Amino acid sequence: MTTSEVRIIHVTIHVPIERAYAFVHRPENFPRWAAGLADSLRPTERGWVADTPEGEALIHFSEPNVFGVLDHRVVLNGKPDVVVPMRMVPNGDGTEVQLVLFRQPGMTDADFKRDARMVKGDLGALKTLLEAER
Structure with missing residues (x-):
């Protein structure tokens, strides 16, 4: 059995989950x-398509749901x-956002750390954006 190294990156956002999810589940807001x-x-x-350094990527987003799932596949x-x-997930009157970052096969330590920093920055940007609109 093979598993990948993971990092669980999270942020607490001080807005209700209904409002946070309504914004984030829409791909046009990403x-x-x-x-x-x-x-x-x-x-x-x-x-949904995005340009990446490796070429054009098709992004599949999970359908809106009542469970707070925002998975996507590249x-x-x-x-x-x-x-x-x-x-x-609800966290009192706010929202906890969690993303599981999998280390991709052949990824260097430096690249994995860089990806984790980028995700942390993205979640921080999401927090700033949503909390500013309170």
Whole structure:
């Protein structure tokens, strides 16, 4: 059995989960807080597409749901799919956002740390954005 190294990155956002989820579950809002998708995420006839250093990626987002699931899958030609589990759960009057970052096969320590910093920055940007709109 093979497993991957993971980092669970989380942030507490001081807005109700209903409001936080209503914003984040919409792919068109990802560029407002997710730096990796900021400039290029767009709807196409094939679904949501983003430009990456490795080429065009198809992004599949989970359907809106009552469980706070915000998973998405990144599909690049010739590469294994990257699954990004993400959840929102109530935390009192606020929201806890959790993302599981999997270390991809062949990823260096430096690249894994860089990805973790980027995700932490993205979640921080989401917190700032949502809390500023209170």
